Amino acid sequence: MTDICGVYEMPIKIMAVETGIDKDMVVKVLKRFEKDKKVFYENGWVAIKNFVKHQALNPKVEKGIELGLSKAPRSIIDRLSSSIDRLSHSNSNSNSNSNSNINANTPEQSSDGRIPLLIDLFKEVNPSYKKWFGNKTQRLACQRLLDVHGLDRLQKIILMLPKTNVTDFMPVITTPIQLEDKFAQLATALQKLKNNQPIIL
Helix, strand or coil: CCCCCCEEECCHHHHHHHHCCCHHHHHHHHHHHHHCCCEEEECCEEEECCCHHHCCCCHHHHHHHHHHHHHCCHHHHHHHHHHHHHHHHHCCCCCCCCCCCCCCCCCCCCCCCHHHHHHHHHHHCCCCHHHHHHCHHHHHHHHHHHHHHCHHHHHHHHHHHHHHCCCCCCCCCCCHHHHHHHHHHHHHHHHHHCCCCCCCC
């Protein structure tokens, strides 16, 4: 059975047993779905492309989606990121169950599917990263970072952190809040490291 995010672990052998369909036929069906860009299958994980888009969003559902995405491999999340990004823009004002008295910038109301993707990038930097999926302060920092810098730019920067964190004159950054607070300091230190060559972050 699928998670609320449309991603789940299911080896082909189990699919064949559960459906009564031959393994070779299961592989053919999955390839056909993948060709039609409806389903992706990779290393025992299935992802239904637009599953999240059809969920009735509310804070509990969003939290469930984020939790489900946090369990999925990075490669699957990357393949789904375009549909998750579209979800954040297309559904941000369409939730009929939303409470108009709640600030739209709170993590509970945010439908920005990029937040769990950004948090997941920190797994090489801080082993406690999973706690941030439910941490309002870290999630708000993620949202502000995404609004200012975008996911692609932040991904490049976060992937550098394991090296910069052990370099003498670089700021140590292990959380989204620290990245937000020390972003300018990191950019300056990187610029010095490159002998004043302009660095595009």
